[in-house]
Amino acid sequence: MKSLRYSLKLIGLAVIATVLTGCLASCRPNALPGQAPAQSPDSEDPTRLTVLAAASLTDVFQEIGAAFTVANPGSEVIFSFAGSQQLAQQLNQGAPADLFASADEEQMAIVAQSSRIAQARVRRFAANRLTIVLPSDNPGSLFTIQDLARPGIKLIVAAPEVPAGRYTEQFLVNAANGPELGPDWVNLVAENIVSLEPNVRAVLSKIALGEADGGIVYDSDLTNYFPERVDNIQIPAELNIRATYPIAVVEDGEQKELVQRFIAFLFDPEAQAILRRHGFESVAPQ
Amino acid sequence: MSGQIDKPRLPPLLLLASLPLILFLAIPLLALILNVPSAQLLGHLTDPLVAQAIRLSMTTTILTTALAIVAGTPVAYLLARFDFRGRTLIDTLIDLPIVMPPAVAGIALLLAFGRQGLIGRHLSAFGIEIAFTTAAVIMAQSFVAIPLYVKTAAAGFRAASRDLEQAAMLDGAAGLQTFRFITLPLTWSILLTGAIMSWARAMGEFGATIIFAGNYPGRTQTMPLAIYLGFEIDFDVALTLSTILLILSFGVLFVVKRLLHQQIAAMH
Numbered sequence: 218m219k220s221l222r223y224s225l226k227l228i229g230l231a232v233i234a235t236v237l238t239g240c241l242a243s244c245r246p247n248a249l250p251g252q253a254p255a256q257s258p259d260s261e262d263p264t265r266l267t268v269l270a271a272a273s274l275t276d277v278f279q280e281i282g283a284a285f286t287v288a289n290p291g292s293e294v295i296f297s298f299a300g301s302q303q304l305a306q307q308l309n310q311g312a313p314a315d316l317f318a319s320a321d322e323e324q325m326a327i328v329a330q331s332s333r334i335a336q337a338r339v340r341r342f343a344a345n346r347l348t349i350v351l352p353s354d355n356p357g358s359l360f361t362i363q364d365l366a367r368p369g370i371k372l373i374v375a376a377p378e379v380p381a382g383r384y385t386e387q388f389l390v391n392a393a394n395g396p397e398l399g400p401d402w403v404n405l406v407a408e409n410i411v412s413l414e415p416n417v418r419a420v421l422s423k424i425a426l427g428e429a430d431g432g433i434v435y436d437s438d439l440t441n442y443f444p445e446r447v448d449n450i451q452i453p454a455e456l457n458i459r460a461t462y463p464i465a466v467v468e469d470g471e472q473k474e475l476v477q478r479f480i481a482f483l484f485d486p487e488a489q490a491i492l493r494r495h496g497f498e499s500v501a502p503q
Numbered sequence: 504m505s506g507q508i509d510k511p512r513l514p515p516l517l518l519l520a521s522l523p524l525i526l527f528l529a530i531p532l533l534a535l536i537l538n539v540p541s542a543q544l545l546g547h548l549t550d551p552l553v554a555q556a557i558r559l560s561m562t563t564t565i566l567t568t569a570l571a572i573v574a575g576t577p578v579a580y581l582l583a584r585f586d587f588r589g590r591t592l593i594d595t596l597i598d599l600p601i602v603m604p605p606a607v608a609g610i611a612l613l614l615a616f617g618r619q620g621l622i623g624r625h626l627s628a629f630g631i632e633i634a635f636t637t638a639a640v641i642m643a644q645s646f647v648a649i650p651l652y653v654k655t656a657a658a659g660f661r662a663a664s665r666d667l668e669q670a671a672m673l674d675g676a677a678g679l680q681t682f683r684f685i686t687l688p689l690t691w692s693i694l695l696t697g698a699i700m701s702w703a704r705a706m707g708e709f710g711a712t713i714i715f716a717g718n719y720p721g722r723t724q725t726m727p728l729a730i731y732l733g734f735e736i737d738f739d740v741a742l743t744l745s746t747i748l749l750i751l752s753f754g755v756l757f758v759v760k761r762l763l764h765q766q767i768a769a770m771h
Contacts, residue, residue: 428635
């Protein structure tokens, strides 16, 4: 009995010691892995920037990031692309980052609530519009915007929780109020929607695969990814929305100097030209 | 000092060694439940979107489990009892969906049964399009969950005593009769366990569903999908949905296991 109690005490001590060691080595307050990059920006790595950016910025930001690294040798930019609403939640839960670029103002405001970004320091760096995308072989025979309402057509859009989905709803409201299309058109279109995707790139992918007859994505999505597999129908300017992309420094990020250089770079002619090349509208720096 | 003669005492060392894992599984679940105010929980239950998701999840997973039993039992029996050329291949094939990332399963299903898919394009000609339908949800769940049933059932068939079966066949019972009256009663508890595992996996299925079936309330938005998107608008909504899913799953699993335990105890 005595030896059993002794062994138990030993094991208990060993377990406690292991747990404590593990905790001290890796515990960080407010660390949430999730889809954020596994490595956090800290003082051991003075040249790495962590940027959380909306899914629609995937290709353009990667190119801008590469250009930035060339202009700033020794620096590294790590991106995490996802629906802005996902990134906003991650930031509010404490995900480590230096910059947040959202596809709409709402998600930026949500992050401002947790004070991880300062609303006063938010700047808009690009704009985007919606467009109707279809597979290049046009299985649904869509030629005009009215065709979207044809019964039996399959449409996919981003979920209303996603900025692209919210913009889509806004466009539909505009269409309902406008003289050309009206509420009947909107109702028929709504009936044709078969899926609400968690980000705009998922919409694009499924269209490119030919799974649906049409979808609503950003103008910028047309130039990326699968330009030869998709086609588009333009949305009339008076019905379209204008999505402005805000970007903000994460207040508790550690790369204070590098992050300012990235923002300056973003508003430089080179980056703005890259944005335009990817289908975004460039915005005057604010 | 000594416990009852028929129930051995739990060795304390064994208990201590098991504690870390039990705690590791229990603590996050506890944290989840503790973070949801119960008033919100009841309120959300009446939310039409939540109700739709629960109903869809229950319907599809029950159908998937039924499919598992009907389609999976022959395969399990085949793998357990017969040796033939290609047996290892089929066995590995059944294992694949278990190790495959669910998203990959979703993409594969899309490439097979989507509108331009290998099989899908021919079905399309007849006007049958599977993606974005509830049937697609069941297919996605089946793909990832039925292999679990097959593995468990095969293990059950392998372990069943052949003596009784052989005796029955000597007495003139046909193959199917032997299966129905001898094998099944011997193995039903393991088959049921496999069915529960399959159901549980189907309940949690997300990746293949969202890619193959899409996301639409009432039609394809199962509870995991509703939670995923709920997480993005409102953390509290996600918490509530997650807790409901947890309680539902825990409830069903617990009740069935209890029943099984009682039945097995009664048999001895």
